Amino acid sequence: MNIFAWIGMLGIVFFTLLPFVKKKNRTKKATRVAIGTVAIILGIIIAVLIFDVNYLLAVIVGFALMIVFDKKTYMKKRLIIYGSIILIFGIAGFALSRENPEYVLNHLKDNPQTTSLYLVENGVELITYQSDVVRPLASTVKMLIAAEYAMQIDAGLLNKDSSVPLADLSRYYLKNSDGGAHKEWLKSMHSEGKVENNNVKLHDVAKGMATYSSNANTDYLIDLLGISAINKRAKDFGLTQHEAVYPIVSALLIPEHIKSESMNGKQLVKKLKAMPMEEYRTLAEELSEQMQEETIKVEDLTFDLSMKLQKVWSDKLIGASANDYGKLLAIISNDELPPAASEILRDLLEWPMELNERNHERFTHLGAKGGSTVFIMNDAMYAESHAGDKIEIVLLTDDLSFWQGIQIRKNLSSFESEMLGSEEFRLKVQKELSEM
Template identity: 40%
Template sequence: MYLYLWIVFIGFILLTALPLFSKKRRTKWAVGQAVAVTSAIILAIFFIEMVNTPPLPAIIFVVIVSFLADRSTYTKTGLIIVGVILSISAGGAYYLFHDDPEYVENYITNNPDLASIYVSVDGETVVSQEADLKRPLASVVKTIIGIEYANQVANGTIDPEERIPVEELDKFYLANTDGGAHPAWLEEMKAHDKTSNNEVSLHEVAKGMITFSSNANTDFLIEKLGAESINTVIETLELENHDPIYPLVSALLVSEFVKDQHEESLSNDQLTEMIETMPLEKYRETAWKIHDMLYEEEGIYVNESISISMDLQEVWSDNLPNATVEDYRKVMSAISNNTATIPGGEEILRDVMEWPMELHPSNREKYAHFGAKGGSTAFVLNQALYVESNNGKKMELMIFTEGFSFIEQLKMNQNMNSFLNKVLDEHLSE
């Protein structure tokens, strides 16, 4: 996912190791510098790949260690340069990472072409901006799958305690494409003894789709529940602008499929143009074809790690199911009012959706109910939630945003939760 960054890091290692090839320059300091820089790069790669740390802090860390390990740094001029760099880095870090909910508010207000928001309290609209403009949903779409899961449990079609082999889920897992969501969920299952014989309950699979946003669990549930049944939820809830749901993981592989089917080699630009101009219906059909291949464990995609260019990732993000914040106001309101499912499915759905009540003890003190589903790609950051206060006041809040620069994306991700808390406090404390 970060091929060019790894090339730069390798360049750093080679640059610092170069003096070691000369006996005259192979001093203790040179050896220590090479060890320090190499160790810093290995640590940075570990945090980026395994802990999902954003690349920028890791790059800054490597640069600082490189300066500190360089002997020339400890001259008067060098110390001045290091001081300036550290000051700039500290200022940049403060700008990027300090709590700033107003940043999100200003982004939404100043970019109506890129941001929609809808806030309702006790059924009354409080805030509405571009509420009927369709935008990519990313993982927010998993809420619809969660509703159909609750329906099928309630009508007895599926058993929530059915044991699902992890290998069945792994059919739809592509390494390094979900921000570590699926491995993190599996670790959580093991840590809480919810796996046995490498199997988990179907209910935990559904919860992992919502709480951890596992794409592998999502595509497994699409297969398990059936796309036709899932898409019926869209009709039942009268979501007028909601696109049909189709597999997420398989859609990410459309570009690979097209490239493999093409007789001549394609440049990234040529491939991107082909995918961009592909009719959406054909794009979805291709995704379904790939989904069937993954399910049957056929083709070259099984158990492979892939690298998709940012241009192609953007096409994938844009082609994911779209809907409006008004649609998801209906969805969240229906869940909050126990009308989203057939009778008997209400508590099942709440158990899947109300993970914030389990994760944060403070929420249990403030709210009677709190359910949420976020969604993000490199180009989209969305939130959809419902809340009921202990005094019975109900609120739905939907935010769909897109089109960020790299810095905007960092700031939006950093401050979205504090903005959500600010909005909740403003409207539920009145």
């Protein structure tokens, strides 16, 4: 639950109990209704915080319970009103739940300043829409980090079966900052019996970064691999527009680190925006080192940045162009890495083949790494059919509104499925974007 959800829930409780300030309103009937309402609100909070129920689903169920337990509901007039509301919401919900690949295409056409699309089929560039523009990568950068990890394993610099204490990873974990990714990875490690004496294998840490998108695992690997090595690898791969890598989690601590007692939120945002990227990266590295050394006790902290501060953080994330990640995808898909490194990297990135058995019917290989913030939705993927046909796709979007973010997330899968499976749709997208 974010701050707005808390305000909403507590607001309902407040206005439910407010009439009881006057003694005349403290009737048995009013008290019974108030107790029921407060109980439902508490139930929603408990369901979300303790049982990880989706907030929106919990609110809908709570609203339905309020209607069911209200005796007035069963009056003819109320039945008509509530029936109409349910019908309207049902129709709207059905319309909104339908996946529409055209939405992503239309968003690309309507927002050339904030979107990029790159598509290569069998080595031939079909779409290079704004693909030379550097945009924030979010977690898509983890594909490069995974590649450097694979290369260092291949070179014998690291052992993928070496043990990593969970305590070492927790030093990089900032509560509530990754959408539950790190917790989900830990849960899977325990359920699969892969935690021994509170240690996991290094390769499982890398898989937690690639499959679950754990930021804690990412920053651990950035420190282990070395920032300079990762940046050099980007150059060796020919990623000419790739910005320098820096730790992701520690950057979230920068606002609090530079804030003075006299500084208000607006001034803090202004100072962060004005901070040169070199200074910003250096500070993120210094804070990450303090997290590793436990000078900063990250377990005592909780992610709680305002949307304006999150926007600055999102804008300053490591950037690259769609062209860059198209090159990286081609290197992987065309097996241009040493055989052992290629096998390791495919194992990290081809989680979609494990996630959905039906993908085996369509592809020999299917690998991907997405990346998102409240304002970003990116994806980089490669695919190879059983006939040997190959496709690489990179989609980058930035400056998404709340509604645009919902729609892109809902329709991205169908858009990519059409791009991978329909030559007619690929040619349509190529034609319409080339006319922009």
